[in-house]
Amino acid sequence: MQCHVGHLVCSSCRPKLSCCPTCRGTLGNIRNLAMEKVANNLMFPCKHKQTGCRVSLGLNEKAEHEEICEFRPYSCPCPGASCSWQGQLEKVMGHLQHVHKNITTLNGEDIVFLATDINLPGAVDWVMMQSCFGHHFMLVLEKQEKCDGHTQFFAIVQLIGSRKQAEHFAYRLELNGNRRRLTWEAMPRSSHEGVASAIMGSDCLVFDTSIAQLFADNNGNLGINVTISVVC
Structure with missing residues (x-):
């Protein structure tokens, strides 16, 4: 952009200025085509150069690249939490351990994710961390009540890491009991992708209340077997 005299202003600075910083003249929206x-x-470095x-x-x-750059800030991965934290990947776990202390972490590639009181009314989130293969995975079970009164559960796994790292893993969720089995296998979501869009598109383990009751115990607790594996 340029002022009426021809002094240049970059597009990033233009919204912050009320007049030309050189001549103090009026700034319009005049493009400098030359x-x-x-x-x-010319070639320009990504604005996330300082972070790698x-x-x-x-x-x-x-x-376009900066919108999807793996080095852009990570948001807090907690679903349903009104947390505006952003930071670098290596600081995500520190944030979770310091601010979201109520999230339990289990170690091992095979664990049981126990969601208690699934009969609670309204929308509810259950969250747990799983640590294995030198990485942390966030397990999420989300209960949604649709406007027609229909209730659905969505279960998914997210790697606290980049998409490139997520491509090296697979997860399996399994409901098992009363001679019945329901299984879902997929690549974990990355921290940048989050789980919201996958849940919205039902790209996860999805089941309704009647299915949940088949696998829950008499106290309304639902155990989901979670297995993380390395993909060669």
Whole structure:
């Protein structure tokens, strides 16, 4: 962008300025096409360079890359929590252990995720951490009440890590009891992907109240067998 005299202002700074920083003249929305043409022939580092990204891109590709860059800040992975924390990947577990202390962590590649009181009314989230293979996985069971009164449960696993790391693992969720078995297998979601979109698209273990009652005990507790495996 440029002022009416021709002084240049980058698009990032333009929204923060009320006048030209050089001549104090009025700033409009005048594009400098000559400089844009020059910029399109240059390579620019990703804005997440300081946190590890080594990619350089053309101006027309930069914004799109930065939206999905693996080195962009991670959000708090807790579902249903109004937590606005953001930080680097290596600080996510520290945040969870310091702020979300009520989340239990179990060690091992095979564990039982016990969701208690599944008959509680309304929308409810159950969350647990699983530690194995040098990584942490977040196990989520979400109960949703639809507007028609129909209740559904969504179970999913998320790796506290990047998508590239998640591609090396698979998880299996299994409801087992009363000579019945319900199983779901998939690649865990990454921290950047989160679980919300997968739940919205039913890309996880989905079952309704009647199915839940087949596997729950008399106290309304539901055990989900969780197995994490390494994919070669």
